[in-house]
Amino acid sequence: MSSSLPVDPVFQLILEVPGLTPSPALPSRLKGLFRELSQTDPARPVEDIEDQIWTLWSAHGDRVAEETLAAAVEAIASGELQKARPLLDHLVIKHPDWAEAWNKRATLAYIEKRDADSLLDIAQTLRLEPRHFGAISSFGNVCLRNGHLNEARAAFQIALAINPHMDELHDLLENLSPHNLMLH
Template sequence: MISSLPLDPVFRLILDLPYRAPAPGMPGRLTGLFRELSQNEAERPAEDIEDLIWAIWASHEDRVAEETMGAAIEALASGALKQARPLLDHLVSRHPDWAEAWNKRATLAFIENRDADSLRDIAQTLELEPRHFGAVSGFGQICLRHGHLNEARAAFQIALSINPHLEDLREILEDLAPQNLMLH
């Protein structure tokens, strides 16, 4: 049901992202990496910078939490969704200030077509880490799935403003351009 999805509060949050700072616990290294990622001619490949950002997001000072995240990521990657869910539920309840725990749980909910749950977790991710281009992209994917093309376009443009190297999103935006929609 499209009408029951809590799109509006998350969409407003996404539109405000450029004006928000990350939560105080975010590693300072991320600021430099995002600055480097935004450059057209960075010193290293964009994929390497993205990988570093994802690695920092997935890391945690609590070794057991980090191992649990690793197990959840592995379960997601292998399609063992029933294994991933309790791990991610545990992480968000034990570490509610860990943006990536919320993001991975949002990803799981998206895969399971639980879009309202995914949107709630995306919102929590973005409250903590407004530069989370993955969460913004996930919101755009949910909008696409439900036919909210304007919101999807806006989300993908904002994700690209954070990480201009997301070529898949550029292709989706090209397909969503009004003149291309008329052709379908």
């Protein structure tokens, strides 16, 4: 376990998420989508709502930026991590207010096991988009990998408060319950 991992400041930010205001640069349509997503049984398929949220997060007024993000995502998906990194570095420098660019760079850092870098990018994602359930659950996964179980549990609960339909987080929380941890 690395003591240099900046878990505490990011964890503090995640605890403040419910009271944070999303960046005004984000589409206002997200507000209604998150309201719909938070319902136990929304009127339409959860996947449709989630897809719309991810589409809006990935959208940008600069078409080239959108294409660059798509190329980075494709490179990550095909395992070409060294190709994705400079694309994402470029995006966060050129568009520092684009939460999804930071989130994708955090994802890449997590895959590359650069957890400290991942946490810093997760924090930037959440400063811009505090409702980013993907970034919050990524924080939980970094915590899990580094043995910070209480922080992981809290992060998963906060992510589920935003998106209660993340079944994998329900399973993780069940496995992280103090009762189950004592059985292992």
